[in-house]
Amino acid sequence: MQKTLKSLSNKDPQNIILIGNPNTGKTTLFNSLTGLNQKVGNFPGVTVDKKTGNFNYKETKINVVDLPGTYSLSPNSEDERIAKSYLEETNQNDIIVVVADATNLKRNLLLFTQIVDLGKQVILVLNMMDLLQKNTQEIDFKKLSKKLNCPIIPINARLDKGVEKLKEAVFSYQQKENIFLDSDSSSSSIDETMKRVGKINTIVDDCLTKDGEDKSYLFTKKIDNIVTHKIYGYLIFLGILFFIFQAIFSWASYPMDLIDSGFGFLCDFVSNILPKGILNDLIVNGILAGLGGIVIFVPQIAILFAFITILEDTGYMSRVSFLMDRILRQFGLNGKSIIPIISSTACAIPAIMGARTISNYKERLITIMVAPLISCSARIPVYTILIALIVSEEETYGIFNLQGLLVMGLYLLGFVAAILSAWVMKLIIKSKQKSTFTLEMPIYRTPRWKNVGFEILSKVKIFLFDAGKIIIAISIVLWVLSSYAPGNKFEDISKKYTSETSQQQYSEQEISTLIASERLEHSYAGIIGKIIEPTIKPLGFDWKIGISLVTSFAAREVFVGTMATLYSVGDADNTMSIREKMMAAKNHETGEKLYTTATTLSLLIFYVFAMQCMATLAVVYRETNSIKWPIIQVVYMGALAYFSSLLVYSIFS
Amino acid sequence: MGKSLNMTLDRLKENESGIIKQINDEDLAIQLLSMGFVIGEKIKVERIAPLKDPILITSGSSYISIRNADAKNIEIIV
Numbered sequence: 001m002q003k004t005l006k007s008l009s010n011k012d013p014q015n016i017i018l019i020g021n022p023n024t025g026k027t028t029l030f031n032s033l034t035g036l037n038q039k040v041g042n043f044p045g046v047t048v049d050k051k052t053g054n055f056n057y058k059e060t061k062i063n064v065v066d067l068p069g070t071y072s073l074s075p076n077s078e079d080e081r082i083a084k085s086y087l088e089e090t091n092q093n094d095i096i097v098v099v100a101d102a103t104n105l106k107r108n109l110l111l112f113t114q115i116v117d118l119g120k121q122v123i124l125v126l127n128m129m130d131l132l133q134k135n136t137q138e139i140d141f142k143k144l145s146k147k148l149n150c151p152i153i154p155i156n157a158r159l160d161k162g163v164e165k166l167k168e169a170v171f172s173y174q175q176k177e178n179i180f181l182d183s184d185s186s187s188s189s190i191d192e193t194m195k196r197v198g199k200i201n202t203i204v205d206d207c208l209t210k211d212g213e214d215k216s217y218l219f220t221k222k223i224d225n226i227v228t229h230k231i232y233g234y235l236i237f238l239g240i241l242f243f244i245f246q247a248i249f250s251w252a253s254y255p256m257d258l259i260d261s262g263f264g265f266l267c268d269f270v271s272n273i274l275p276k277g278i279l280n281d282l283i284v285n286g287i288l289a290g291l292g293g294i295v296i297f298v299p300q301i302a303i304l305f306a307f308i309t310i311l312e313d314t315g316y317m318s319r320v321s322f323l324m325d326r327i328l329r330q331f332g333l334n335g336k337s338i339i340p341i342i343s344s345t346a347c348a349i350p351a352i353m354g355a356r357t358i359s360n361y362k363e364r365l366i367t368i369m370v371a372p373l374i375s376c377s378a379r380i381p382v383y384t385i386l387i388a389l390i391v392s393e394e395e396t397y398g399i400f401n402l403q404g405l406l407v408m409g410l411y412l413l414g415f416v417a418a419i420l421s422a423w424v425m426k427l428i429i430k431s432k433q434k435s436t437f438t439l440e441m442p443i444y445r446t447p448r449w450k451n452v453g454f455e456i457l458s459k460v461k462i463f464l465f466d467a468g469k470i471i472i473a474i475s476i477v478l479w480v481l482s483s484y485a486p487g488n489k490f491e492d493i494s495k496k497y498t499s500e501t502s503q504q505q506y507s508e509q510e511i512s513t514l515i516a517s518e519r520l521e522h523s524y525a526g527i528i529g530k531i532i533e534p535t536i537k538p539l540g541f542d543w544k545i546g547i548s549l550v551t552s553f554a555a556r557e558v559f560v561g562t563m564a565t566l567y568s569v570g571d572a573d574n575t576m577s578i579r580e581k582m583m584a585a586k587n588h589e590t591g592e593k594l595y596t597t598a599t600t601l602s603l604l605i606f607y608v609f610a611m612q613c614m615a616t617l618a619v620v621y622r623e624t625n626s627i628k629w630p631i632i633q634v635v636y637m638g639a640l641a642y643f644s645s646l647l648v649y650s651i652f653s
Numbered sequence: 654m655g656k657s658l659n660m661t662l663d664r665l666k667e668n669e670s671g672i673i674k675q676i677n678d679e680d681l682a683i684q685l686l687s688m689g690f691v692i693g694e695k696i697k698v699e700r701i702a703p704l705k706d707p708i709l710i711t712s713g714s715s716y717i718s719i720r721n722a723d724a725k726n727i728e729i730i731v
Contacts, residue, residue, distance in 0.1 A: 072687035076680075104714040107689035190679055193686050201691075217716060221699060230703035322718045326704035335707070335718075436723055437707050438684055441716045 015063045016123075016170055017090060019083060019115070020099035021108050022069030023315075023442040025127040027051075028157040029099055030066040031454055033167075038454075057167045071107075073114040074189060076438075078356040087118065095121050095173055097166070102126040102154065103135060103216055109148075109200045110193070113180040116150070121175055125166060126154045136212030144207040149178045158448060220315075220443040227319050237320055244307045245408045248380070250401060252299040253393075259299075260577070263292035282479055290475025290561035294381075294468055297557065301377045302456045304346045309455040313447040317342070318439055325437050331419050332426025333370075334363040335437045341367075341418065344374035345411065346459070348616045352623055362431035366422050368623055369633060372616050373418040375411045375608060378556040382607045383407050385560055388579050389595045414608050417640065474551050474558050478565045481525035489522045520566070521588065539606065539642070540599035540649040542587060552612045559607070598652035602645040610641035660731050662696065662710070663724035670697035671729030673712070678726045685727075689715030696729060 020026045030038070034053025051066035067086060068079040075081040087096065096115055100108035105126070116122055124145075132139070145152040151169050155162030181196055226232050267288050274280040311317050317339055325335025333341075336358045343351035351371045358364040375383070387406050395402040484490075497511050506514065520526055521543075528550065529543030536546055548562040560578065567581035585594040611617070617630045624630075665671065673692050676682035682692075690696065690712045699716070700709040707720045 072683070074683050074687065076684050104689065106713065107687075107715055110687055190682050190686075193683055194692070197686060197691055217711070217714070220716070224700060224709070228700060228702065228709075233703060318718075322702060322707060322709065325718075325720070326702060326706050435720075436681070437718060437720045438681075438688070438723070439718045440688060441709060441718060443716075 013061060013063055014170070015065065015091070015094040017065045017067060017087070017094055017096050018099060019067045019087065019096060019111070020069060021071055021101065021104075021111060022440060024069070024099045024101045024108065025157045026066065026069065026099045028448050028451060029125065029127065029155065029163070029166075030064060031450055032157055032160050032163050033064055055167065057171050060171065062167075062170060070111065072111055072193075073118075074193070077359045087115065087120070090120065093121070093175065095123055095170055097123050097125055097170075099125045099127055102128050102132045102139065103137070105139070106197075106201055106204050109204065110196060112148075113196055113200060116148075116178050116180045121173065122150050122178070123166070123169055123173070124148065124150050124152045125162075126152060127157050129154050129156045129161070130158070131216050135215050136210060137208065138210035140207045140209050144203070147203050147207065148180070149176070216443045220441075223444055224319065224441070227316070228323055233319075233323050237323065240311070242408065244304070245411065246401065246404050247307070248300050248303050248404075248407075250404065252303055255299040256296050259296045260292075263288065263295070264577075267292070278483075281483070282476070286475050286479030286565060287472060289564040290472060290478075291468070292564070294464070294557060294561060297377070297381045297384075298460055298464065300380050301346070302460055304377055304380075305456050305459045306452055308343055308346055309452045310447045311342070312339070313445075313451060315442040315444050318441050321437075321439055322441070329435075331422040332363065332366045332429075333419075333422050334358050334360065334367070334435065336439060337363065337367040340371050341374055341415070344371045344376060347376050347378070348372040348374070348613065349619050352616065352619050355623070360431070360433050360435040362426075362429050362433065363435060365429065365624065365629070366425045368620055369425060369629065370418040370422045372611055372613065372620075372633065373414050373421060373609065373637065375414040376556075376613075378613070379410075379607055380407075381557045381560045383410055383604065385563065385578060385582070386595075386600050386604050386607075389582060390597050390600050410604060410608055413605075417609060421636070421640075475561050475565055478525060478547070478551060478562055481528070482520055482523045482566060485519065485523045486527075490519055493518050493522065525566070538649070539645040540596075540602045540653060542589075542594060544585070544594075545603065549606075549612075552607075553614060555615065556607060556612050596653070598649050601652055602649035605648045606641045606645040608641075609637055609644055611637035660729050661725050662698070662727040662729055663708075663721045665698040665729075667698055667701055669731075670695055671731045672696070673727060674730050675728040676726060677728065678723070681723055681726055688717055689713055690717075696727070 018026050018030055030051060030053065033055050035055070037055065038051060038053030052063065053066075054061055054063045056062070065086075067083040070080040070083040072080075073084050073087075075084050090096070098108075098112045098115060100112060112122065112124055126139075126141075141152050141154060151173070153162055153166045153169050155166060157163070181192070181199065227236060267284050270288065271280060271284045274283065311320075320342075321335040321338045323335075324338045328335055328337050337355070339357075340351040340355045343354055348371045351374075352368050355364050355367040355371070358367060384403075384407075387403050391402050391406060393401075393403060397405055493515055497506075497515050525547050526543060529546040532546045532550070533541075533543045536549065541549070544566050547566060548559045551562045552559045563582060564578045567578065567585065582595055586592065587594045611634045617634065620630045620633060621627060660671065662671070673690065673694055673696050675692065676685060686692075690710075694712050696710055696712045698708055699711050702708065705721075707718050708724060709716065709718050710724075711717075
């Protein structure tokens with residue numbers, strides 16, 4: 001094992017791998033080690049988030065990998081399997097930094113000793129030293145370090161205390177051989193684990209110089225009495241959800257207005273400095289219009305991810321899982337499904353990946369299958385634009401903002417659909433695997449604001465750049481499709497309106513509008529929209545909406561960009577907002593207002609149910625390792641969307 | 654005595670406790686062990702969910718939730 005690897009150690013970059021039980025502050029330590037020098041990727045072959053980063057210490061670059069939390073090396077979930085196989089493949093000179101909760105040392109050392117016995121080079125980090133002091137407990141670190149034959153660094157990751165010492169320990173690390181438990185005996189796994197635990201307990205008891213009372217749980221249990229109460233528990237949960245949705249719509253409106261007027265100004269500015277022509281048109285009406293439609297939703301997405309991170313970081317999310325387990329079980333789900341379900345309100349992709357903590361395959365599969373029915377942040381732009389067409393911003397119902405209430409209604413609808421679909425799948429999918437709900441209840445702590453900040457930043461980045469790339473590309477394609485037509489069609493249209501009769505009939509302004517709208521109708525985009533129009537006409541949609549439905553398949557938020565581009569083509573000065581343009585839109589056959597209540601509601605319902613996200617499908621494919629499940633997902637959600645919209649349109653028209 | 658011989662964790666009420674005697678499911682035993690629930694140590698039912706299942710249990714500094722079906726496999730001495 002050690003043959004050639006040591007000789008390479010001078011050339012190889014130094015890697016450290018962070019591992020530890022869940023809730024030990026591993027991520028906080030990772031953030032304080034690497035700062036902004038981090039990126040999220042995937043482990044090869046699987047979609048577990050692989051956080052990597054680096055820092056410089058005494059002019060040496062040190063790479064850091066953050067593994068998913070795991071209790072032991074006898075894995076119970078997909079996350080743990082990944083951590084284990086990654087560990088086994090590390091190089092001999094990689095240092096494994098085991099992060100342990102100092103207040104729960106006995107349990108945390110189990111994983112540590114298993115890693116030592118894999119023959120790895122290990123540094124033990126004891127976090128939560130502040131809590132240890134609060135409990136008036138004291139540990140003799142020197143003694144412990146000697147007994148475990150391993151360097152120990154006590155830290156407080158929240159306050160960055162001890163982090164420099166850890167860097168120094170990594171820098172000056174001396175390789176050595178270490179064995180904790182001789183595993184020559186062919187004992188069964190449980191016996192071996194018991195032996196390990198016995199030895200750990202003896203050592204810890206010996207090194208604990210002062211064993212105070214563990215106070216950290218007293219406060220936590222008091223809160224749990226309220227938070228998991230049979231009435232208050234559910235009320236608090238509903239209250240929090242309600243608060244989040246109101247916040248997304250009222251708080252976010254200020255920065256959104258600012259961004260809106262900012263982009264309006266930018267469009268005018270660019271339009272004036274560039275010479276008139278195709279380039280000007282492409283930049284202003286193609287790229288900037290599409291971009292503006294996306295950037296404006298950053299505040300709402302940031303707020304949503306902030307709330308979700310805070311709920312997880314404080315420990316509250318585990319209690320919600322506990323409250324919901326019995327209910328969700330009825331529908332073929334698991335208490336742990338509540339985290340994917342709530343995360344789905346932000347984005348189905350992390351949610352589907354988060355389902356990995358569910359050890360039962362059937363429950364995990366059902367969670368993955370129904371998660372995209374929960375309204376995600378990409379639907380917010382669509383909902384916002386459409387709802388504004390039928391309800392004004394000032395309208396209230398009692399003390400509540402009516403727009404906010406409507407959005408909450410749509411979210412509820414998605415939630416109910418998800419639960420019912422899960423129930424149907426529970427009856428169809430067969431499994432004999434045992435289902436469990438073994439989940440740690442971390443103590444309540446104030447959220448680590450730095451973590452919240454990092455999380456918001458990384459999610460907004462993904463939204464802006466990953467989604468943004470697709471959106472810009474589609475905006476440009478759309479602009480081309482709607483600005484060109486086969487043959488000489490455009491010239492014919494221009495000729496038609498330059499004839500004497502129309503010159504007399506219409507003003508100059510009217511003529512240019514008529515030309516623009518007729519051009520769009522005969523452009524390539526118009527032709528595509530018209531092809532699918534008969535299929536979607538029963539839902540109250542016209543060909544322009546048809547184009548949006550097609551482009552939305554790349555990502556739902558593209559809808560807004562598409563609308564902006566499609567309606568900008570007919571608005572030479574680009575002075576109206578998207579909302580105003582859509583309000584003014586007319587049905588090209590009847591000449592009546594297009595976005596009636598019936599059409600708007602039908603379109604809203606369509607977006608609640610339809611599977612319009614290529615990225616999610618790709619993740620479902622990777623997570624289930626089969627093409628079957630994403631196909632089933634597209635079909636069942638599509639059918640649900642089509643028939644629900646049909647129903648809604650016939651009721652309201 | 655007769656009752657405590659085959660007493661299992663699912664039969665405890667809130668705030669009642671016992672000593673873990675045996676866990677009749679190897680996977681569960683290893684999982685619980687790695688989460689801090691050691692045979693021979695004290696175990697306590699902290700809270701029962703509003704719908705009677707799952708339950709919150711503690712042992713030492715560990716505080717977790719398990720279902721009644723699993724609690725049935727945990728033999729205790731009261």
